[in-house]
Amino acid sequence: MAKPSSAASSSGGAGGRGPAHHRTRLLLLLLLAVAACASTAGFLLRGATLDPCDDARGGSSAVAAARAGTAAGNPLGFMRSKLVLLVSHELSLSGGPLLLMELAFLLRQVGSQVVWITNQRSEETNDVTYSLEHKMLSQGVQVLPARGQEAIDTALKADLVILNTAVAGKWLDAVLKDHVPQVLPKILWWIHEMRGHYFKLEYVKHLPLVAGAMIDSHTTAEYWKTRTHDRLKIQMPETYVVHLGNSKELMEVADDNVARRVLREHIRESLGIRSEDLVFAIINSVSRGKGQDLFLQAFYQSVQLIQQKKLKVPIMHAVVVGSDINAQTKFETQLREFVMKNGIQDQVHFVNKTLAVAPYLAAIDVLVQNSQARGECFGRITIEAMAFKLPVLGTAAGGTTEIVLDGSTGLLHPAGKEGVATLAENMVRLATHTEQRVSMGKKGYDRVKERFMEHHMADRIAAVLKEQATNPSITQPTN
DSSP states (O other): OOOOOOGGGGOOOSSOOOHHHHHHHHHHHHHHHHHHHHHHHTOOOGGGGSOTTOOTTTHHHHHHHHHHHHHHTSTTGGGTTOEEEEEESOOSSSHHHHHHHHHHHHHHHTTOEEEEEETTOOSSOOHHHHHHHHHHHHTTOEEEOSSSHHHHHHHHHOSEEEEESGGGGHHIIIIIGGGHHHHGGGEEEEEOOOOGGGOOHHHHTTGGGSSEEEESOHHHHHHHHHHIIIIIOOOOOSEEEOOOOBOHHHHHHHTOHHHHHHHHHHHHHHHTOOTTSEEEEEESOSSGGGTHHHHHHHHHHHHHHHHHHTOOOOOEEEEEEEEOTTSOOHHHHHHHHHHHHTTOTTTEEEEEOOSOOHHHHHHOSEEEEOOOTTOOSSOHHHHHHHHTTOOEEEESSTTHHHHOOBTTTEEEEOSSGGGHHHHHHHHHHHHHOHHHHHHHHHHHHHHHHHHOBHHHHHHHHHHHHHHHTTSTTSOOOOO
C-alpha cells in the first residue's frame, strides 16, 4: 500500500508543528484549490476587483473611473461602452463555453456591455449551469433567454455578435428569422471544432456572409477552409488564427513553489501515490476521441517494457482526470475493465471531471495529450501543463503541433493505434531520463512565457476586433 507523503517534507525549519501550522496549511490548500478551479476554467479574472453591483454610495462612479483607467492601458480598451452579444451553444464545463466566459470578463474589464445567450439551455437548471450563470451575473454580464423579442432586439442593437462554436449557428435562423441579414455583417464566429460531424450546412450555411471567423490554430483554420470548400461548397469568411493563453491566476499558482508543493502533497496523498513515484496523466473529458483507451494501452506496454528490460525507475502511475462517476459511459466501463484485466488497478487512478485541474498539474510529472484523429483544435490543457514545467507527450495532430516542440518541450507520437508503441517508448524514455524530463519542462515553461500568456491572447483578440471595427456595423468608441 502506498504511503502518503509526509507533511514534514514540505518545508524546513526547527521546532514542532502545532494546530496553528496545520490550520494555516489547510487554509492555504483550500484557497489554492478555489483559485485553481477558477483560473483553470478561465472565468475568474482580474475584472473581479471591479464590482459591477456597487451600492448607492458612489461606488459606480469609482468603478467607471477604474474601468476607464483599465481600458486606457488594455489592448481591448477600444471596446469600452460597446454592446457585445455572446451566443454559446451550451453552458457547461467544456472548453468552448468557459473560453467564451473568459472573453466576457476580459471585455467587462474594459467597460464593455456584455450580454450572454445559451442556445441549448436545459429547462431544468443544474448545479453547473446555476454556478456559471451566477458567476457571469456577479461580473456584470447580463444573461438572456435564447428566444424571445429581447434576444432579437439585443442582436439588432449590438455592436458585435460573437457566435461560439459551429453549432451555435443554429440559433440564427431559429431565433432571428427575417432579421438574420441585418445581423450577419457584425458577427464574428469563434470556431473550436475539429470533428467532421460539425460540418453540416444547417450549422454553418451563413459562414460566408459573417464579418469573420476566429479559430484557435492554423491547422484547424486550414482544415475548415478545405472542408467547407470541398464538402459544403461554401467559402470561409476572413479568418483569423488566435492562439490561446494562460490566465494570470493560473500562472500565479504555477509560479508559487509553496502552492505547488502543498497541492502536490495533497493530491498524491488522496490518490495513495508516494512523493517519489512517477505520474503520467491525461486530463480531458473521457471519450474515445480523447484517447484514454490508447493512453492506458501505452501505459501498460511501458510497464511491461520496464519489467522486461529490468530498468530501475520509480513506480509509475497513470491518472485519468475527466471521469463521470454519476453517468459512467460504456467507454469508461471498458477502460476500467482493461485496467482490471491487466492487473494494473494499483497504478491507474480515475478522477471525476473537475474545473480544478491545477492541483493535478502540480501533482503529476508528465502530461499526455492523446486526442485522436485530427487532434485538438488547440488543447489549452497543454499550455497549462507547460506552465507547471511539465513535459508533454502529445499526438502529432491538430493544435498540439503548434504548441509542443518535438524533442524540446515534449515528444510527439502518431494518432491512432499505430501511436501506442511510440507513446509507450516515450513514457519509458522520460521515466529513465530524469534530466531530460526536467529540461523539457523548463523549456515548455519558457515557451509559455514567450507565447501563451493571457496578455498574448488579449493582444491577439484585440487585433482581430480592431480589424472588425472597420466594419460600418461596429461603431467607434464613445468618449
